[in-house]
Amino acid sequence: MRKDYIRPLDIRNGRVDMSHGAGGRASAQLIEELFQAALSNEWLAQGNDGAAFTLPPCEPGARLVMATDAHVVSPLFFPGGDLGSLAVHGTINDVAMCGARPLYLSASFILEEGFPLAELKRVVDSMAAASRAAGVPVITGDTKVVEQGKGDGVFISTTGIGLVPAGVDVSGANARPGDVVLLSGTIGDHGVAVLSRRESLEFETTIESDSAALHGLVADMLAAVPGGVRVLRDPTRGGLATTLNEIARQSGAGMLLDEAAIPVKPQVDAACELLGLDPLYVANEGKLVAVCAPEAAEAVLAAMHDHPLGRQAARIGVVVEDAHRFVQMDTRFGGRRVVDWLSGEQLPRIC
Amino acid sequence: MRKDYIRPLDIRNGRVDMSHGAGGRASAQLIEELFQAALSNEWLAQGNDGAAFTLPPCEPGARLVMATDAHVVSPLFFPGGDLGSLAVHGTINDVAMCGARPLYLSASFILEEGFPLAELKRVVDSMAAASRAAGVPVITGDTKVVEQGKGDGVFISTTGIGLVPAGVDVSGANARPGDVVLLSGTIGDHGVAVLSRRESLEFETTIESDSAALHGLVADMLAAVPGGVRVLRDPTRGGLATTLNEIARQSGAGMLLDEAAIPVKPQVDAACELLGLDPLYVANEGKLVAVCAPEAAEAVLAAMHDHPLGRQAARIGVVVEDAHRFVQMDTRFGGRRVVDWLSGEQLPRIC
Numbered sequence: 001m002r003k004d005y006i007r008p009l010d011i012r013n014g015r016v017d018m019s020h021g022a023g024g025r026a027s028a029q030l031i032e033e034l035f036q037a038a039l040s041n042e043w044l045a046q047g048n049d050g051a052a053f054t055l056p057p058c059e060p061g062a063r064l065v066m067a068t069d070a071h072v073v074s075p076l077f078f079p080g081g082d083l084g085s086l087a088v089h090g091t092i093n094d095v096a097m098c099g100a101r102p103l104y105l106s107a108s109f110i111l112e113e114g115f116p117l118a119e120l121k122r123v124v125d126s127m128a129a130a131s132r133a134a135g136v137p138v139i140t141g142d143t144k145v146v147e148q149g150k151g152d153g154v155f156i157s158t159t160g161i162g163l164v165p166a167g168v169d170v171s172g173a174n175a176r177p178g179d180v181v182l183l184s185g186t187i188g189d190h191g192v193a194v195l196s197r198r199e200s201l202e203f204e205t206t207i208e209s210d211s212a213a214l215h216g217l218v219a220d221m222l223a224a225v226p227g228g229v230r231v232l233r234d235p236t237r238g239g240l241a242t243t244l245n246e247i248a249r250q251s252g253a254g255m256l257l258d259e260a261a262i263p264v265k266p267q268v269d270a271a272c273e274l275l276g277l278d279p280l281y282v283a284n285e286g287k288l289v290a291v292c293a294p295e296a297a298e299a300v301l302a303a304m305h306d307h308p309l310g311r312q313a314a315r316i317g318v319v320v321e322d323a324h325r326f327v328q329m330d331t332r333f334g335g336r337r338v339v340d341w342l343s344g345e346q347l348p349r350i351c
Numbered sequence: 352m353r354k355d356y357i358r359p360l361d362i363r364n365g366r367v368d369m370s371h372g373a374g375g376r377a378s379a380q381l382i383e384e385l386f387q388a389a390l391s392n393e394w395l396a397q398g399n400d401g402a403a404f405t406l407p408p409c410e411p412g413a414r415l416v417m418a419t420d421a422h423v424v425s426p427l428f429f430p431g432g433d434l435g436s437l438a439v440h441g442t443i444n445d446v447a448m449c450g451a452r453p454l455y456l457s458a459s460f461i462l463e464e465g466f467p468l469a470e471l472k473r474v475v476d477s478m479a480a481a482s483r484a485a486g487v488p489v490i491t492g493d494t495k496v497v498e499q500g501k502g503d504g505v506f507i508s509t510t511g512i513g514l515v516p517a518g519v520d521v522s523g524a525n526a527r528p529g530d531v532v533l534l535s536g537t538i539g540d541h542g543v544a545v546l547s548r549r550e551s552l553e554f555e556t557t558i559e560s561d562s563a564a565l566h567g568l569v570a571d572m573l574a575a576v577p578g579g580v581r582v583l584r585d586p587t588r589g590g591l592a593t594t595l596n597e598i599a600r601q602s603g604a605g606m607l608l609d610e611a612a613i614p615v616k617p618q619v620d621a622a623c624e625l626l627g628l629d630p631l632y633v634a635n636e637g638k639l640v641a642v643c644a645p646e647a648a649e650a651v652l653a654a655m656h657d658h659p660l661g662r663q664a665a666r667i668g669v670v671v672e673d674a675h676r677f678v679q680m681d682t683r684f685g686g687r688r689v690v691d692w693l694s695g696e697q698l699p700r701i702c
Contacts, residue, residue: 021700023588023634024693028597047601048523049445049584050418052515067401068457068510070495072372094400106419108508110461142508144421146700152501157459157493157508159419164403172399233400237374246379250398283374342375349372349497 009033014117021111021145034121035141038128043104043139051139053104061166067094068159074349076123076153078197080189080208081285083156084127089213089285090236090351091158092134096215097232097288099170099222100162105131107158108142112151123154134213136160162215168222174230175251179319180297182290184217184304185210185312186263187240191282191347192271201275205267212286217307221290224303228296234288236351238342239281243289244327245341251291254322257329257339261316281342283350291319360384365468372462372496385472386460386492389479394455394490402490404455412517418445419510425700427474427504429548431540431559432636434507435478440564440636441587441702442509443485447566448583448639450521450573451513456482458509459493463502474505485564487511513566519573525581526602530670531648533641535568535655536561536663537614538591542633542698543622552626556618563637568658572641575654579647585639587702589693590632594640595678596692602642605673608680608690612667632693634701642670 009029019026036044043051055064071087081089087107095102107127111120131138138158164170193209195201214234221229231251235243240262248255264272264279272279286309292300297315304310317329327339360380370377387395394402406415422438432440439456446453458478462471482489489509515521544560546552565585572580582602586594591613599606615623615630623630637660643651648666655661668680678690 017696018699019694019696021588022693022696022698024593024632024695024697026694026696027588028692046522046524047597049448050416050451050511050513052414052416052449052451054414063403063405064512065401065403066455066457066491066510066512068459068491068508069493070459070461070508072461072495072497097400098403100401100403104417106417106510108419108421108510110421110423110506110508140417140419142420144423144506144700146423146503146506149500150503152497155461155495155497155506157419157421157461157510159417159457159459159508159510160401161415161417161512162401171397173397237372237378242375246398281375341379342373343370343377344375345368345370345373345377346375347373348369349495 011117011121016111016113016115016145018113018145021143035124038124039138041137058163059166063164065095065098065100065162065164067091069094070155070157071351072155072349073194073351075197078194078209079206080193081211082123082126083154084123085130086211086285086351087156087158088127088130089211091160092136092213092215093234095160095162096218097234098164099168100164102136102160102162102215105136105138105158105160106140107138107156110151110155111143111145112153113145113148115153120154170229170232172231172233172247172250175247175253175291175319177253177319177321178294179230179291180294180315181255181317182292182301183314183316184288184310186265187284187287188264188268188272188279188282190285191350192268194350195347203267203271207267207271210284210286212309214288214309217309220303220307221300225296225299228293228300229290230293231291232288235284237283239283241280241339242342248325248327252325254320254325255317255327256320257317259329259331261314263312263314277346280339281346285351362468362472367462367464367466367496369464369496372494386475389475390489392488409514410517414515416446416449416451416513416515418442420445421508422702423506423700424545424702426548429545429560430557431544432562433474433477434505435474436481437562437636437702438507438509439478439481440562442511443487443564443566444585446511446513447569448585449515450519451515453487453511453513453566456487456489456509456511457491458489458507461502461506462496463504464496464499466504471505521580521583523582523584523598523601526598526604526642526670528604528670528672529645530581530642531645531666532606532668533643533652534665534667535639535661537616538635538638539615539619539623539630539633541636542701543619545701546698554618554622558618558622561635561637563660565639565660568660571654571658572651576647576650579644579651580641581644582642583639586635588634590634592631592690593693599676599678603676605671605676606668606678607671608668610680610682612665614663614665628697631690632697636702
């Protein structure tokens with residue numbers, strides 16, 4: 001581009017217009033002055049239709065993992081995070097839940113005409129910061145623009161790839177009766193944080209999203225007892241209850257939980273009560289569930305406690321034989337109930 | 352999921368609702384009965400947060416490529432293709448333009464509440480057919496739902512990964528003065544096909560999109576003269592003119608084109624005249640530009656002519672020294688003019 005012919009992008013006062021998505025000069029300028037300026041790295045600098053990279057040296061038997069997520073959270077900014085950081089954390093976590101070390105991300109943006117460039121910059125800067133903090137660069141991307149009223153500010157789809165070391169076999173299908181179910185911390189924080197901002201609710205203390213990249217925690221857990229972790233999953237949409245039902249279904253087993261062992265922050269509990277939500281079904285963005293071999297559970301739990309994102313990790317239940325693949329829970333009141341899948345929509349556009 | 356408890360998805364009459372994006376039972380059902388049923392493969396069947404795969408055996412020096420695209424074409428269905436096939440072809444082509452053999456795709460869907468499930472099925476079936484025909488499976492995905500009026504039917508972001516064989520070095524930065532510019536066929540077909548459907552224009556003959564996966568053509572071209580192809584790029588948004596300007600800019604060289612050598616179908620030419628469009632700026636989805644070493648150009652062109660997607664390939668110009676990196680063109684009328692970047696929006700939502 002012959003820079004002297006054009007004015008710099010007016011990020012402070014400008015807005016996304018259709019020409020930013022048309023592939024011509026305005027698109028190139030937006031990519032250069034906003035996206036590349038924030039996400040800057042050697043792969044984006046290649047400037048081609050995709051980014052080329054080499055894999056780190058790996059033993060025979062290593063596999064790759066690919067995971068993708070569309071992020072449509074509303075509002076875009078909420079206590080503890082925003083669309084940009086969420087898009088990075090969410091996909092890093094999906095890769096990590098396959099037992100992989102996340103290596104690279106791609107990001108595709110669907111922008112609504114009229115969206116303020118200043119807000120877009122906030123989202124992209126946050127994405128860049130999250131990506132740098134996690135050590136997982138965004139190496140390629142795409143931007144499209146849709147007319148006003150055909151989108152909602154900005155949607156981001158991120159895809160991640162990662163490397164599963166030889167010998168690691170983590171899958172939702174691997175839970176066996178007798179295994180121990182671990183949870184890395186409190187549930188419901190993300191969903192309540194987003195909802196309270198959406199509904200402009202004020203609580204005594206601000207509830208922050210737990211949005212975080214979990215790959216460091218996962219690496220420590222896998223290293224603690226080789227082969228000891230059989231299942232990893234992050235309880236996002238649908239919450240802990242739905243995630244456990246997914247694992248039960250995939251593994252062909254049941255689960256028995258202990259309600260008293262499931263950590264919930266008092267303010268989240270109170271907010272859920274007020275909002276008519278069950279924390280078991282509220283989304284998390286920085287928590288994971290692990291199913292471990294019984295003999296490994298203690299050491300894996302200790303490794304979790306040693307990591308900043310697993311300080312409040314707890315043993316919350318066991319895998320049991322059950323042809324119906326029910327998730328059941330011993331309640332605080334001494335009863336036992338079935339914890340079913342989320343049916344219907346508890347919280348739309350939460351991630 | 353306990354299937355006996357729920358009714359099958361009513362694909363014929365049903366519509367997307369918010370619960371399909373909430374991550375619970377309805378989401379699982381949509382994924383299983385619509386997405387997995389169409390795209391069915393061993394990787395999707397893993398049922399985890401991402402898909403694990405092994406790379407084909409490759410020599411030292413091989414690199415991977417990752418490319419991503421958001422697809423927001425409007426209307427969703429047009430002569431010669433639809434959003435589903437376009438999302439597959441577009442990303443396969445971006446991977447192929449890096450000199451890579453495309454291996455796997457991911458797909459993330461953003462659905463608008465109220466969108467008919469029957470239309471969604473048409474899009475996903477088309478995606479599955481395009482993916483099968485190209486031999487590049489969709490191995491993982493995600494689905495989100497936004498409220499009516501916050502989206503536009505369906506948007507698809509696809510990401511592809513591929514393998515660049517050792518010794519292949521294709522980049523927009525590699526063009527050198529003296530190199531030959533090849534074009535694989537007629538320009539403007541896709542943009543005119545989409546626009547004519549959007550505006551409900553009737554021409555004497557239906558103009559069809561050229562949407563196609565170009566990786567087979569690329570493989571033949573790379574094999575024809577090892578090291579002979581220096582740049583590959585598909586002239587999508589912004590058209591041939593913008594793509595050549597991108598290459599000129601990246602390579603720090605100019606180009607001189609021969610207008611008479613650039614193939615345009617007579618009906619596309621006529622439609623462009625009617626619509627006030629310049630075919631040089633109209634999007635293509637099944638064409639590529641190659642910059643070749645002068646001594647390799649003849650053999651690469653012959654390989655293109657031997658492939659069904661390169662029958663009308665032509666030598667359209669040369670790379671020249673030019674500190675201004677101008678793309679110039681000798682016109683049919685004997686003059687010479689600068690072919691600039693697209694500025695503004697010629698055709699919004701064309702891909």
